[in-house]
Amino acid sequence: MFFPTCQSDDQFVINRSESELDSRYQYTYDLLALIIEATKADFGEGSLVVAEMRMSRNRIFRSLKDGESINVIAEASRSTWNEELIPIKIPIRKGIQGFRVFIIKKDNASTLANITTLAQLTSLKTGSGSQWSTKYAMQQAGFDVMESTQYENLFTMLAKGRFVTFGRGVNEVFQEITQFNQLYPELIIDEHLMLHIPLATYYYVSPNQPRLAQRIQVGLQRIIENGQFDQLFYQRHCEFLLKSKLDKRLIFKIDNPYLSETEIISSLGNGFMLNPRDDFNQLCKQYQ
Template sequence: MDFNLQRVGKLLFFCSLCGFMFAPLAVAADKFIINHSDSARDHRYQYPYELLALIIKETQADFGDASIDEANVVMSRNRILRSLKEGEAINVMAEASNQQWNTDLIAVPIPIRKGIQGLRVFIIKNENKHLLANIDSLAQLMTLQTGSGSQWSTRFAMKQAGFDVVESPQYDSLFHMLSINRFVTFGRGVNEAYKEVEIFHNLYPELIVDEHILLNIPLATYFYVSPATPRLAERIQVGLLRLIENGQFDQLFYQWHCQSLMQGQLHKRRVFKITNPLVKESQMVSITGEDFLFNPGVDVQSICQKYL
Protein backbone atom coordinates (compact mmCIF):
# COMPACT_ATOMS: atom_id res chain seq x y z
CA MET A 1 0.00 0.00 0.00
CA ASP A 2 1.32 3.49 -0.78
CA PHE A 3 -0.99 5.39 1.58
CA ASN A 4 0.42 6.37 4.96
CA LEU A 5 -1.15 3.90 7.40
CA GLN A 6 1.53 2.00 9.27
CA ARG A 7 -0.90 0.83 11.93
CA VAL A 8 -3.17 -0.58 9.23
CA GLY A 9 -0.26 -2.48 7.80
CA LYS A 10 0.54 -4.07 11.16
CA LEU A 11 -3.07 -5.12 11.68
CA LEU A 12 -3.32 -6.60 8.20
CA PHE A 13 -0.08 -8.51 8.67
CA PHE A 14 -1.61 -10.12 11.74
CA CYS A 15 -4.84 -10.85 9.84
CA SER A 16 -2.96 -12.38 6.91
CA LEU A 17 -0.89 -14.56 9.23
CA CYS A 18 -4.01 -15.84 10.97
CA GLY A 19 -5.69 -16.44 7.64
CA PHE A 20 -2.73 -18.42 6.34
CA MET A 21 -2.78 -20.66 9.41
CA PHE A 22 -6.50 -21.25 9.77
CA ALA A 23 -8.52 -20.30 6.66
CA PRO A 24 -9.75 -23.13 4.43
CA LEU A 25 -7.69 -23.36 1.26
CA ALA A 26 -10.79 -23.45 -0.92
CA VAL A 27 -12.03 -20.04 0.25
CA ALA A 28 -10.55 -17.05 -1.58
CA ALA A 29 -9.41 -14.18 0.61
CA ASP A 30 -11.64 -11.11 0.66
CA LYS A 31 -10.07 -8.25 -1.27
CA PHE A 32 -11.01 -4.71 -0.29
CA ILE A 33 -9.98 -2.14 -2.91
CA ILE A 34 -10.14 1.42 -1.58
CA ASN A 35 -9.85 4.85 -3.20
CA HIS A 36 -6.56 6.59 -3.88
CA SER A 37 -6.17 9.83 -1.91
CA ASP A 38 -6.40 13.03 -3.96
CA SER A 39 -2.85 14.05 -3.06
CA ALA A 40 0.00 13.39 -0.65
CA ARG A 41 -1.55 16.03 1.63
CA ASP A 42 -4.96 14.35 1.65
CA HIS A 43 -5.25 12.40 4.92
CA ARG A 44 -9.05 12.31 5.07
CA TYR A 45 -9.32 8.56 4.63
CA GLN A 46 -6.73 7.35 7.13
CA TYR A 47 -9.21 6.89 9.98
CA PRO A 48 -11.89 4.91 8.08
CA TYR A 49 -9.35 2.57 6.57
CA GLU A 50 -7.68 1.92 9.90
CA LEU A 51 -11.19 1.14 11.11
CA LEU A 52 -11.59 -1.21 8.14
CA ALA A 53 -8.43 -3.05 9.18
CA LEU A 54 -9.90 -3.53 12.67
CA ILE A 55 -13.10 -4.85 11.09
CA ILE A 56 -11.08 -7.42 9.14
CA LYS A 57 -9.28 -8.51 12.28
CA GLU A 58 -12.53 -8.75 14.26
CA THR A 59 -14.16 -10.95 11.59
CA GLN A 60 -11.13 -13.10 10.84
CA ALA A 61 -12.48 -16.23 12.53
CA ASP A 62 -15.74 -16.44 10.59
CA PHE A 63 -14.93 -14.62 7.31
CA GLY A 64 -11.32 -15.65 6.84
CA ASP A 65 -8.35 -13.84 5.35
CA ALA A 66 -8.53 -10.42 3.68
CA SER A 67 -6.39 -7.70 2.18
CA ILE A 68 -6.71 -3.95 1.62
CA ASP A 69 -5.37 -2.60 -1.66
CA GLU A 70 -5.42 0.97 -2.91
CA ALA A 71 -6.70 1.90 -6.38
CA ASN A 72 -3.81 2.86 -8.65
CA VAL A 73 -5.33 6.12 -9.94
CA VAL A 74 -6.89 9.23 -8.43
CA MET A 75 -10.56 9.49 -9.37
CA SER A 76 -13.24 12.15 -9.01
CA ARG A 77 -16.27 11.32 -6.85
CA ASN A 78 -18.40 10.75 -9.95
CA ARG A 79 -15.84 8.40 -11.47
CA ILE A 80 -15.49 6.58 -8.15
CA LEU A 81 -19.25 6.00 -8.14
CA ARG A 82 -19.10 4.50 -11.61
CA SER A 83 -16.15 2.31 -10.62
CA LEU A 84 -17.83 1.20 -7.40
CA LYS A 85 -20.88 0.07 -9.34
CA GLU A 86 -18.61 -2.21 -11.40
CA GLY A 87 -16.53 -3.31 -8.41
CA GLU A 88 -13.25 -3.87 -10.25
CA ALA A 89 -11.01 -0.78 -9.87
CA ILE A 90 -12.49 -0.07 -6.42
CA ASN A 91 -15.08 -1.87 -4.31
CA VAL A 92 -15.35 0.02 -1.00
CA MET A 93 -15.17 3.66 0.07
CA ALA A 94 -16.00 5.67 3.19
CA GLU A 95 -18.12 8.57 1.99
CA ALA A 96 -20.78 11.06 3.06
CA SER A 97 -24.28 9.73 2.56
CA ASN A 98 -26.22 10.86 -0.48
CA GLN A 99 -29.27 9.60 -2.33
CA GLN A 100 -27.54 8.37 -5.48
CA TRP A 101 -24.91 6.38 -3.61
CA ASN A 102 -27.61 4.91 -1.37
CA THR A 103 -29.50 3.79 -4.48
CA ASP A 104 -26.65 2.50 -6.63
CA LEU A 105 -24.38 0.94 -3.99
CA ILE A 106 -24.62 -1.09 -0.81
CA ALA A 107 -24.51 1.30 2.13
CA VAL A 108 -23.53 0.00 5.55
CA PRO A 109 -25.76 2.42 7.49
CA ILE A 110 -23.62 2.98 10.56
CA PRO A 111 -22.19 6.54 10.78
CA ILE A 112 -18.53 5.73 11.31
CA ARG A 113 -17.62 9.33 12.22
CA LYS A 114 -20.53 9.74 14.69
CA GLY A 115 -21.78 12.67 12.61
CA ILE A 116 -18.81 14.95 13.35
CA GLN A 117 -18.00 15.50 9.68
CA GLY A 118 -21.22 17.52 9.53
CA LEU A 119 -20.09 19.72 12.44
CA ARG A 120 -18.46 22.33 10.21
CA VAL A 121 -15.95 24.88 11.40
CA PHE A 122 -14.39 27.38 9.04
CA ILE A 123 -10.82 27.70 7.83
CA ILE A 124 -10.19 31.37 7.16
CA LYS A 125 -7.32 33.78 6.65
CA ASN A 126 -6.01 35.28 9.86
CA GLU A 127 -6.78 38.77 8.57
CA ASN A 128 -10.49 37.88 8.40
CA LYS A 129 -10.97 36.46 11.88
CA HIS A 130 -12.82 39.59 13.02
CA LEU A 131 -15.52 38.94 10.40
CA LEU A 132 -16.67 35.70 12.00
CA ALA A 133 -16.20 37.01 15.52
CA ASN A 134 -18.93 39.57 14.84
CA ILE A 135 -21.47 37.24 13.17
CA ASP A 136 -24.69 36.72 15.12
CA SER A 137 -27.02 35.15 12.55
CA LEU A 138 -27.07 32.62 9.73
CA ALA A 139 -28.05 35.39 7.33
CA GLN A 140 -24.85 37.28 8.20
CA LEU A 141 -22.77 34.14 7.71
CA MET A 142 -24.28 33.65 4.26
CA THR A 143 -23.02 37.06 3.12
CA LEU A 144 -19.48 35.65 3.10
CA GLN A 145 -18.49 33.65 0.03
CA THR A 146 -17.57 30.11 0.98
CA GLY A 147 -15.54 27.37 -0.72
CA SER A 148 -16.44 23.76 -1.40
CA GLY A 149 -15.48 20.77 -3.47
CA SER A 150 -17.74 20.67 -6.51
CA GLN A 151 -18.87 17.09 -5.80
CA TRP A 152 -19.20 17.30 -2.01
CA SER A 153 -22.53 16.57 -0.32
CA THR A 154 -22.18 19.68 1.85
CA ARG A 155 -21.95 21.88 -1.26
CA PHE A 156 -25.51 20.98 -2.25
CA ALA A 157 -26.84 21.61 1.26
CA MET A 158 -25.12 24.99 1.54
CA LYS A 159 -26.26 26.18 -1.88
CA GLN A 160 -29.85 25.19 -1.14
CA ALA A 161 -29.68 27.03 2.19
CA GLY A 162 -28.60 30.21 0.41
CA PHE A 163 -24.80 30.29 0.69
CA ASP A 164 -22.75 31.77 -2.15
CA VAL A 165 -20.55 28.76 -2.87
CA VAL A 166 -17.34 28.93 -4.93
CA GLU A 167 -16.42 25.45 -6.17
CA SER A 168 -13.39 23.49 -7.28
CA PRO A 169 -13.05 19.82 -8.22
CA GLN A 170 -9.51 19.75 -6.82
CA TYR A 171 -8.99 19.27 -3.09
CA ASP A 172 -5.58 21.00 -2.83
CA SER A 173 -6.67 23.93 -4.98
CA LEU A 174 -9.35 24.96 -2.48
CA PHE A 175 -6.68 25.98 0.03
CA HIS A 176 -4.89 28.02 -2.63
CA MET A 177 -8.16 29.68 -3.64
CA LEU A 178 -8.83 30.62 -0.02
CA SER A 179 -5.33 32.09 0.30
CA ILE A 180 -5.85 34.38 -2.73
CA ASN A 181 -9.28 35.57 -1.55
CA ARG A 182 -11.47 33.68 -4.01
CA PHE A 183 -13.73 33.12 -1.01
CA VAL A 184 -13.67 34.03 2.69
CA THR A 185 -14.69 30.86 4.54
CA PHE A 186 -13.93 27.21 3.89
CA GLY A 187 -16.18 24.91 5.90
CA ARG A 188 -14.57 21.68 7.05
CA GLY A 189 -15.60 18.94 9.44
CA VAL A 190 -14.12 19.51 12.87
CA ASN A 191 -12.28 16.23 12.29
CA GLU A 192 -10.57 17.76 9.24
CA ALA A 193 -9.93 21.47 9.80
CA TYR A 194 -7.12 21.50 12.36
CA LYS A 195 -5.14 18.76 10.65
CA GLU A 196 -5.49 20.48 7.29
CA VAL A 197 -4.28 23.84 8.59
CA GLU A 198 -1.26 22.04 10.00
CA ILE A 199 -0.59 20.06 6.81
CA PHE A 200 -0.87 23.13 4.56
CA HIS A 201 0.91 25.52 6.96
CA ASN A 202 4.16 25.72 5.01
CA LEU A 203 2.28 26.72 1.86
CA TYR A 204 -0.36 28.93 3.47
CA PRO A 205 0.79 30.07 6.93
CA GLU A 206 -1.95 32.72 7.03
CA LEU A 207 -4.73 30.09 7.32
CA ILE A 208 -6.33 29.48 10.72
CA VAL A 209 -9.47 27.84 12.10
CA ASP A 210 -12.18 30.25 13.23
CA GLU A 211 -13.03 29.97 16.95
CA HIS A 212 -16.58 31.34 16.99
CA ILE A 213 -18.98 29.62 14.57
CA LEU A 214 -20.26 26.05 14.18
CA LEU A 215 -22.39 25.21 11.15
CA ASN A 216 -24.30 21.98 11.77
CA ILE A 217 -25.13 20.11 8.56
CA PRO A 218 -26.53 16.60 9.19
CA LEU A 219 -24.00 14.31 7.56
CA ALA A 220 -23.33 10.61 7.96
CA THR A 221 -20.19 8.91 6.70
CA TYR A 222 -20.90 5.34 5.66
CA PHE A 223 -18.89 2.54 4.16
CA TYR A 224 -20.20 2.08 0.62
CA VAL A 225 -19.61 -1.25 -1.08
CA SER A 226 -19.95 -2.33 -4.69
CA PRO A 227 -23.10 -4.37 -5.43
CA ALA A 228 -20.70 -6.81 -7.10
CA THR A 229 -19.18 -7.70 -3.70
CA PRO A 230 -22.06 -8.01 -1.18
CA ARG A 231 -20.02 -10.30 1.05
CA LEU A 232 -17.72 -7.36 1.84
CA ALA A 233 -20.69 -5.27 2.96
CA GLU A 234 -21.87 -8.09 5.22
CA ARG A 235 -18.40 -8.44 6.71
CA ILE A 236 -18.12 -4.71 7.35
CA GLN A 237 -21.49 -4.53 9.09
CA VAL A 238 -20.85 -7.60 11.24
CA GLY A 239 -17.43 -6.28 12.23
CA LEU A 240 -18.62 -2.77 12.96
CA LEU A 241 -21.38 -3.94 15.26
CA ARG A 242 -18.93 -6.14 17.13
CA LEU A 243 -16.44 -3.30 17.53
CA ILE A 244 -19.17 -1.01 18.82
CA GLU A 245 -20.32 -3.65 21.28
CA ASN A 246 -16.85 -4.46 22.64
CA GLY A 247 -15.73 -0.82 22.88
CA GLN A 248 -12.97 -0.94 20.27
CA PHE A 249 -14.89 1.41 17.99
CA ASP A 250 -15.04 4.21 20.56
CA GLN A 251 -11.42 3.56 21.47
CA LEU A 252 -10.30 4.14 17.88
CA PHE A 253 -12.76 6.97 17.21
CA TYR A 254 -11.70 9.08 20.17
CA GLN A 255 -8.01 8.32 19.80
CA TRP A 256 -8.26 9.72 16.28
CA HIS A 257 -10.59 12.65 16.98
CA CYS A 258 -10.22 13.82 20.58
CA GLN A 259 -7.48 16.32 19.81
CA SER A 260 -9.57 18.02 17.11
CA LEU A 261 -12.75 17.91 19.18
CA MET A 262 -11.00 19.49 22.16
CA GLN A 263 -9.39 22.14 19.96
CA GLY A 264 -12.77 22.90 18.42
CA GLN A 265 -14.48 23.76 21.74
CA LEU A 266 -17.80 23.19 19.96
CA HIS A 267 -19.90 23.66 23.10
CA LYS A 268 -18.70 27.29 23.32
CA ARG A 269 -19.53 28.29 19.73
CA ARG A 270 -22.53 30.02 18.16
CA VAL A 271 -24.36 27.22 16.37
CA PHE A 272 -26.30 27.57 13.14
CA LYS A 273 -28.00 24.58 11.56
CA ILE A 274 -29.15 24.00 8.00
CA THR A 275 -30.93 21.01 6.53
CA ASN A 276 -29.26 18.48 4.27
CA PRO A 277 -31.75 17.22 1.67
CA LEU A 278 -29.40 14.32 0.86
CA VAL A 279 -29.49 12.88 4.39
CA LYS A 280 -32.31 11.65 6.58
CA GLU A 281 -31.26 12.24 10.18
CA SER A 282 -33.29 9.21 11.27
CA GLN A 283 -31.03 7.01 9.13
CA MET A 284 -27.98 8.17 11.06
CA VAL A 285 -29.26 6.42 14.19
CA SER A 286 -31.21 3.56 12.64
CA ILE A 287 -28.94 0.77 13.91
CA THR A 288 -26.97 1.89 16.92
CA GLY A 289 -29.30 4.31 18.70
CA GLU A 290 -29.28 8.07 19.22
CA ASP A 291 -26.56 8.06 21.87
CA PHE A 292 -24.10 6.81 19.24
CA LEU A 293 -23.85 10.22 17.57
CA PHE A 294 -21.51 12.82 19.02
CA ASN A 295 -23.27 15.64 20.86
CA PRO A 296 -21.53 18.98 20.12
CA GLY A 297 -23.07 20.50 23.24
CA VAL A 298 -20.98 18.42 25.63
CA ASP A 299 -17.53 19.26 26.95
CA VAL A 300 -15.60 16.51 25.24
CA GLN A 301 -12.59 16.72 27.55
CA SER A 302 -14.23 14.54 30.19
CA ILE A 303 -14.97 11.90 27.54
CA CYS A 304 -11.49 12.02 26.07
CA GLN A 305 -9.79 11.47 29.41
CA LYS A 306 -10.69 7.81 29.06
CA TYR A 307 -9.01 7.44 25.69
CA LEU A 308 -5.91 9.67 25.68
Protein backbone atom coordinates in the same frame (compact mmCIF):
# COMPACT_ATOMS: atom_id res chain seq x y z
CA MET B 1 1.08 7.79 5.29
CA PHE B 2 0.66 4.27 6.71
CA PHE B 3 -1.61 1.86 4.85
CA PRO B 4 -2.45 -1.34 6.78
CA THR B 5 -1.97 -4.48 4.74
CA CYS B 6 -2.27 -8.23 5.21
CA GLN B 7 -2.53 -11.22 2.86
CA SER B 8 -5.91 -12.77 2.18
CA ASP B 9 -8.93 -14.41 0.64
CA ASP B 10 -11.27 -11.39 0.88
CA GLN B 11 -9.59 -8.39 -0.71
CA PHE B 12 -10.91 -4.94 0.17
CA VAL B 13 -9.70 -2.33 -2.33
CA ILE B 14 -10.35 1.18 -1.03
CA ASN B 15 -9.86 4.60 -2.62
CA ARG B 16 -6.63 6.59 -2.31
CA SER B 17 -6.79 10.08 -0.80
CA GLU B 18 -7.24 13.03 -3.16
CA SER B 19 -3.67 14.33 -2.73
CA GLU B 20 -0.45 13.72 -0.81
CA LEU B 21 -1.57 16.43 1.63
CA ASP B 22 -4.94 14.75 2.20
CA SER B 23 -5.06 12.61 5.37
CA ARG B 24 -8.85 12.50 5.72
CA TYR B 25 -9.19 8.79 4.91
CA GLN B 26 -6.59 7.35 7.32
CA TYR B 27 -9.15 6.67 10.05
CA THR B 28 -11.39 4.81 7.58
CA TYR B 29 -8.45 2.64 6.46
CA ASP B 30 -7.54 1.77 10.04
CA LEU B 31 -11.15 1.10 11.01
CA LEU B 32 -11.55 -1.26 8.06
CA ALA B 33 -8.35 -3.08 9.09
CA LEU B 34 -9.87 -3.52 12.57
CA ILE B 35 -13.08 -4.87 11.01
CA ILE B 36 -11.12 -7.41 8.95
CA GLU B 37 -9.24 -8.57 12.05
CA ALA B 38 -12.47 -8.85 14.07
CA THR B 39 -14.09 -11.12 11.45
CA LYS B 40 -11.25 -13.55 10.72
CA ALA B 41 -12.78 -16.31 12.85
CA ASP B 42 -15.90 -16.59 10.70
CA PHE B 43 -14.87 -15.03 7.35
CA GLY B 44 -11.24 -16.13 7.11
CA GLU B 45 -8.28 -14.03 6.11
CA GLY B 46 -8.74 -10.59 4.57
CA SER B 47 -6.51 -7.94 3.04
CA LEU B 48 -6.81 -4.19 2.68
CA VAL B 49 -5.33 -2.56 -0.41
CA VAL B 50 -5.29 1.17 -1.11
CA ALA B 51 -5.82 1.86 -4.83
CA GLU B 52 -2.91 3.33 -6.76
CA MET B 53 -4.97 5.81 -8.77
CA ARG B 54 -6.53 8.98 -7.37
CA MET B 55 -10.09 9.52 -8.56
CA SER B 56 -12.84 12.10 -8.19
CA ARG B 57 -15.89 11.04 -6.20
CA ASN B 58 -17.99 10.73 -9.35
CA ARG B 59 -15.39 8.44 -10.89
CA ILE B 60 -15.16 6.44 -7.65
CA PHE B 61 -18.93 5.96 -7.78
CA ARG B 62 -18.75 4.65 -11.37
CA SER B 63 -15.84 2.40 -10.46
CA LEU B 64 -17.72 0.94 -7.49
CA LYS B 65 -20.90 0.48 -9.50
CA ASP B 66 -19.07 -1.33 -12.29
CA GLY B 67 -16.85 -3.33 -9.93
CA GLU B 68 -13.64 -1.87 -11.34
CA SER B 69 -10.49 -0.67 -9.53
CA ILE B 70 -12.01 -0.38 -6.04
CA ASN B 71 -14.77 -2.20 -4.18
CA VAL B 72 -15.25 -0.13 -0.99
CA ILE B 73 -15.17 3.50 0.10
CA ALA B 74 -16.15 5.47 3.21
CA GLU B 75 -18.23 8.43 2.06
CA ALA B 76 -20.98 10.79 3.15
CA SER B 77 -24.47 9.47 2.50
CA ARG B 78 -26.24 10.42 -0.70
CA SER B 79 -29.35 8.97 -2.32
CA THR B 80 -27.78 7.74 -5.57
CA TRP B 81 -25.06 5.89 -3.71
CA ASN B 82 -27.62 4.37 -1.34
CA GLU B 83 -29.69 3.12 -4.27
CA GLU B 84 -26.98 1.80 -6.59
CA LEU B 85 -24.27 0.56 -4.22
CA ILE B 86 -24.46 -1.48 -1.00
CA PRO B 87 -24.46 0.94 1.95
CA ILE B 88 -23.56 -0.25 5.43
CA LYS B 89 -25.69 2.27 7.30
CA ILE B 90 -23.62 2.64 10.44
CA PRO B 91 -22.27 6.23 10.73
CA ILE B 92 -18.59 5.48 11.27
CA ARG B 93 -17.60 9.08 12.11
CA LYS B 94 -20.45 9.61 14.61
CA GLY B 95 -21.41 12.80 12.73
CA ILE B 96 -18.17 14.66 13.54
CA GLN B 97 -17.56 15.59 9.91
CA GLY B 98 -20.78 17.61 10.07
CA PHE B 99 -19.27 19.82 12.79
CA ARG B 100 -17.93 22.42 10.35
CA VAL B 101 -15.54 25.14 11.43
CA PHE B 102 -14.04 27.62 9.00
CA ILE B 103 -10.59 28.14 7.60
CA ILE B 104 -10.23 31.84 6.78
CA LYS B 105 -7.56 34.43 6.02
CA LYS B 106 -6.22 36.26 9.07
CA ASP B 107 -7.53 39.52 7.60
CA ASN B 108 -11.11 38.23 7.92
CA ALA B 109 -10.93 37.13 11.57
CA SER B 110 -12.76 40.21 12.86
CA THR B 111 -15.51 39.77 10.25
CA LEU B 112 -16.37 36.31 11.55
CA ALA B 113 -15.98 37.38 15.18
CA ASN B 114 -18.79 39.90 14.66
CA ILE B 115 -21.27 37.48 13.07
CA THR B 116 -24.38 36.82 15.16
CA THR B 117 -26.88 35.44 12.61
CA LEU B 118 -26.95 32.74 9.94
CA ALA B 119 -27.94 35.39 7.37
CA GLN B 120 -24.70 37.25 8.04
CA LEU B 121 -22.72 34.04 7.59
CA THR B 122 -24.46 33.05 4.35
CA SER B 123 -23.74 36.51 2.92
CA LEU B 124 -20.03 35.60 2.78
CA LYS B 125 -18.80 33.59 -0.19
CA THR B 126 -17.73 30.10 0.84
CA GLY B 127 -15.71 27.32 -0.79
CA SER B 128 -16.52 23.66 -1.39
CA GLY B 129 -15.55 20.67 -3.44
CA SER B 130 -17.86 20.35 -6.45
CA GLN B 131 -18.86 16.79 -5.53
CA TRP B 132 -19.17 17.18 -1.75
CA SER B 133 -22.56 16.55 -0.18
CA THR B 134 -22.02 19.53 2.14
CA LYS B 135 -22.02 21.78 -0.93
CA TYR B 136 -25.68 21.07 -1.60
CA ALA B 137 -26.64 21.56 2.05
CA MET B 138 -24.92 24.95 2.06
CA GLN B 139 -26.49 26.01 -1.24
CA GLN B 140 -29.93 25.03 0.04
CA ALA B 141 -29.31 27.14 3.17
CA GLY B 142 -28.52 30.20 1.04
CA PHE B 143 -24.72 30.18 0.87
CA ASP B 144 -22.98 31.49 -2.26
CA VAL B 145 -20.69 28.52 -2.91
CA MET B 146 -17.53 28.73 -5.01
CA GLU B 147 -16.55 25.26 -6.25
CA SER B 148 -13.50 23.31 -7.35
CA THR B 149 -13.09 19.68 -8.39
CA GLN B 150 -9.54 19.70 -6.96
CA TYR B 151 -9.05 19.44 -3.19
CA GLU B 152 -5.79 21.42 -3.00
CA ASN B 153 -7.13 24.15 -5.29
CA LEU B 154 -9.64 25.16 -2.62
CA PHE B 155 -6.85 26.26 -0.29
CA THR B 156 -5.26 28.23 -3.13
CA MET B 157 -8.59 29.89 -3.95
CA LEU B 158 -9.14 30.82 -0.30
CA ALA B 159 -5.65 32.32 -0.02
CA LYS B 160 -6.31 34.36 -3.18
CA GLY B 161 -9.57 35.73 -1.75
CA ARG B 162 -11.95 33.96 -4.11
CA PHE B 163 -14.13 33.27 -1.07
CA VAL B 164 -14.09 34.17 2.63
CA THR B 165 -14.90 30.93 4.46
CA PHE B 166 -13.95 27.31 3.85
CA GLY B 167 -15.92 24.92 6.07
CA ARG B 168 -14.05 21.84 7.24
CA GLY B 169 -14.99 19.04 9.61
CA VAL B 170 -13.54 19.22 13.10
CA ASN B 171 -11.86 15.90 12.26
CA GLU B 172 -10.09 17.46 9.25
CA VAL B 173 -9.31 21.10 9.93
CA PHE B 174 -6.38 20.96 12.36
CA GLN B 175 -4.35 18.55 10.25
CA GLU B 176 -5.11 20.55 7.13
CA ILE B 177 -4.09 23.91 8.57
CA THR B 178 -0.79 22.36 9.65
CA GLN B 179 -0.19 20.66 6.31
CA PHE B 180 -0.94 23.79 4.27
CA ASN B 181 0.75 26.28 6.62
CA GLN B 182 4.00 26.47 4.68
CA LEU B 183 2.19 27.18 1.41
CA TYR B 184 -0.41 29.53 2.89
CA PRO B 185 0.73 30.98 6.25
CA GLU B 186 -2.04 33.59 6.07
CA LEU B 187 -4.72 30.92 6.63
CA ILE B 188 -6.07 30.34 10.15
CA ILE B 189 -8.97 28.57 11.85
CA ASP B 190 -11.84 30.80 12.94
CA GLU B 191 -12.46 30.44 16.70
CA HIS B 192 -16.00 31.83 16.95
CA LEU B 193 -18.45 29.89 14.75
CA MET B 194 -19.51 26.35 13.92
CA LEU B 195 -21.91 25.22 11.19
CA HIS B 196 -23.69 21.97 12.07
CA ILE B 197 -24.78 19.88 9.08
CA PRO B 198 -26.22 16.44 9.93
CA LEU B 199 -23.88 14.03 8.14
CA ALA B 200 -23.28 10.30 8.17
CA THR B 201 -20.24 8.61 6.67
CA TYR B 202 -21.01 5.06 5.59
CA TYR B 203 -18.92 2.33 4.03
CA TYR B 204 -20.19 1.73 0.50
CA VAL B 205 -19.47 -1.55 -1.27
CA SER B 206 -19.66 -2.53 -4.92
CA PRO B 207 -22.99 -4.27 -5.68
CA ASN B 208 -21.11 -7.31 -7.00
CA GLN B 209 -19.36 -7.83 -3.64
CA PRO B 210 -22.17 -8.70 -1.18
CA ARG B 211 -19.82 -10.88 0.90
CA LEU B 212 -17.54 -7.93 1.60
CA ALA B 213 -20.56 -5.81 2.58
CA GLN B 214 -21.78 -8.53 4.94
CA ARG B 215 -18.32 -8.80 6.49
CA ILE B 216 -18.16 -5.04 7.13
CA GLN B 217 -21.67 -5.07 8.63
CA VAL B 218 -20.86 -7.96 10.97
CA GLY B 219 -17.46 -6.57 11.88
CA LEU B 220 -18.72 -3.08 12.64
CA GLN B 221 -21.50 -4.35 14.88
CA ARG B 222 -19.03 -6.64 16.64
CA ILE B 223 -16.46 -3.94 17.44
CA ILE B 224 -19.19 -1.51 18.50
CA GLU B 225 -20.50 -4.09 20.97
CA ASN B 226 -17.07 -4.98 22.39
CA GLY B 227 -15.94 -1.35 22.73
CA GLN B 228 -13.14 -1.41 20.13
CA PHE B 229 -14.98 1.03 17.89
CA ASP B 230 -15.29 3.78 20.50
CA GLN B 231 -11.72 3.15 21.63
CA LEU B 232 -10.39 3.79 18.11
CA PHE B 233 -12.79 6.64 17.38
CA TYR B 234 -12.02 8.68 20.48
CA GLN B 235 -8.30 7.95 20.37
CA ARG B 236 -8.24 9.45 16.88
CA HIS B 237 -10.69 12.32 17.43
CA CYS B 238 -10.54 13.56 21.02
CA GLU B 239 -7.58 15.82 20.27
CA PHE B 240 -9.65 17.62 17.62
CA LEU B 241 -12.86 17.71 19.65
CA LEU B 242 -11.02 19.36 22.55
CA LYS B 243 -9.00 21.75 20.36
CA SER B 244 -12.13 22.99 18.61
CA LYS B 245 -13.66 24.31 21.89
CA LEU B 246 -17.20 23.84 20.60
CA ASP B 247 -18.68 25.00 23.90
CA LYS B 248 -17.31 28.48 23.20
CA ARG B 249 -18.64 28.75 19.64
CA LEU B 250 -21.85 30.16 18.24
CA ILE B 251 -23.46 27.20 16.46
CA PHE B 252 -25.72 27.47 13.42
CA LYS B 253 -27.52 24.38 12.19
CA ILE B 254 -28.77 23.74 8.65
CA ASP B 255 -30.59 20.82 7.03
CA ASN B 256 -28.95 18.14 4.90
CA PRO B 257 -31.00 17.54 1.73
CA TYR B 258 -29.53 14.05 1.40
CA LEU B 259 -30.69 12.59 4.70
CA SER B 260 -32.55 13.39 7.91
CA GLU B 261 -31.31 13.01 11.45
CA THR B 262 -34.03 10.40 11.96
CA GLU B 263 -32.44 8.27 9.26
CA ILE B 264 -28.97 8.71 10.75
CA ILE B 265 -29.94 7.53 14.22
CA SER B 266 -32.30 4.74 13.13
CA SER B 267 -29.60 2.03 13.07
CA LEU B 268 -27.92 2.56 16.44
CA GLY B 269 -30.00 5.10 18.34
CA ASN B 270 -29.44 8.74 19.22
CA GLY B 271 -26.74 8.04 21.80
CA PHE B 272 -24.30 6.78 19.18
CA MET B 273 -24.00 10.15 17.43
CA LEU B 274 -22.05 13.10 18.78
CA ASN B 275 -23.81 16.28 19.83
CA PRO B 276 -21.75 19.47 19.47
CA ARG B 277 -22.87 20.42 22.98
CA ASP B 278 -21.54 17.22 24.55
CA ASP B 279 -18.99 17.60 27.35
CA PHE B 280 -15.98 16.33 25.44
CA ASN B 281 -13.57 17.03 28.28
CA GLN B 282 -15.43 14.50 30.41
CA LEU B 283 -16.11 12.07 27.57
CA CYS B 284 -12.51 11.93 26.38
CA LYS B 285 -11.13 11.19 29.84
CA GLN B 286 -12.53 7.68 29.42
CA TYR B 287 -10.25 7.02 26.45
CA GLN B 288 -6.94 8.58 27.54
